[in-house]
Amino acid sequence: QPALTQPRSVSGSPGQSVTISCTGTSSDVGAYNSVSWYQQHPGKAPKVLISAVNYRPPGVPDRFSGSKSGNTASLTISGLQAEDEADYYCCSYAGIDTFRIFGGGTKLTVL
């Protein structure tokens, strides 16, 4: 199954905002409001940031927000901080046959 398409890398300065896109198809991202986002620091397990497109679980800072338009979901990080430097992955439900599909991941660099 082909992965959802994410930019390989993005960067921003402290205090700025960055947006990471996640492009799928009408069979996954576009079909279901089941997009989630994960942050992974080197050597660590992923941590959920966003579920159901734009729901932020308890404990996740409100600097992280999610949205979706058509076949593309987006994660926006505002007020960028040094500790936000990490890899970010999107994931979507894709129906019974494929079930779950991840994006290829985006490396965020805080300049």
Place this chain on the structure above:
Amino acid sequence: EVQLVESGGGLEQPGGSLRLSCAASGFIFSDYEMNWVRQAPGKGLEWVSYISSSGTTIYYSDSVKGRFTISRDNGKNSLYLQMNSLRAEDTALYYCVRVLGSAFDYWGQGTLVTVSS
């Protein structure tokens, strides 16, 4: 505190088998759907398999279908992944992951599987 602790990884030859286990604690295991997600060295995340809370519904990615079997023992608060006919491309860190709603809300630290001759 929710804890997921994987074990069973190691070095195995192509064509061999391994059985991964995940010990769950800190929550009512039988109430939750579970998954295995893997990550090849230096690569991204790949969903591997899903099992419903009762164990009656199971899904696999195309890359492991017919070779891997997911199962659970709710009495032992444990999740398993039987991996047969291993290939070099199965080399990865395997995570045990809990599902809440549409997200993977808790992840173990992973167990490393290396397939090499």
